[in-house]
């Protein structure tokens with residue numbers, strides 16, 4: 027039985043493009059039998075616990091979900107040229123090496139292409155800082171690549187490729 031796949035959505039919006047890409051990535055991973063998946067909306071967690079002011083069972087369960095996963099898929103809107111603060115505060119709560127021996131997929135959406143390197147210069151180092159093996163294919167979508175919330179085929183293909191890489195890596199991860 028494969029370890030679970032966990033998806034972390036770092037958008038505070040109820041209707042979210044980055045979350046839509048995350049859902050597609052989780053579905054692609056399930057098709058590749060990478061493991062049962064679960065999506066966590068970080069915005070649904072209590073903010074004072076996310077800020078580390080108190081402990082909370084829902085936040086503890088989310089952290090445990092990450093620790094138990096084999097693949098971690100992270101999605102975020104680009105805010106001020108990098109990933110959202112919501113994603114940052116959650117990662118600040120993770121133990122050191124929380125993602126060691128796990129494979130990660132970085133996903134972001136932005137208003138335009140100006141900050142597309144935030145995937146490589148922001149998300150990749152964030153994931154590597156807690157030990158993740160990050161797939162070669164990062165996913166970045168612009169708002170113009172969505173029609174009524176649906177991403178264009180090129181973006182979907184990129185998600186499929188990232189999911190394939192993650193499933194392959196996860197099946198062989200022994201480090």
Ligand SMILES: Cc1cc2nc3c(=O)[nH]c(=O)nc-3n(C[C@H](O)[C@H](O)[C@H](O)COP(=O)(O)O)c2cc1C
Nearest residue numbers: 037039042043044103104105106107135136137138
């Ligand atoms: C506070 C705020 C800051 C933003 N900063 C940027 C930015 O620096 N670069 C960019 O490309 N888009 C920026 N955007 C646009 C969002 O990244 C973009 O609309 C994204 O697709 C939203 O993702 P979501 O639908 O998952 O929340 C910003 C939006 C907000 C609300």
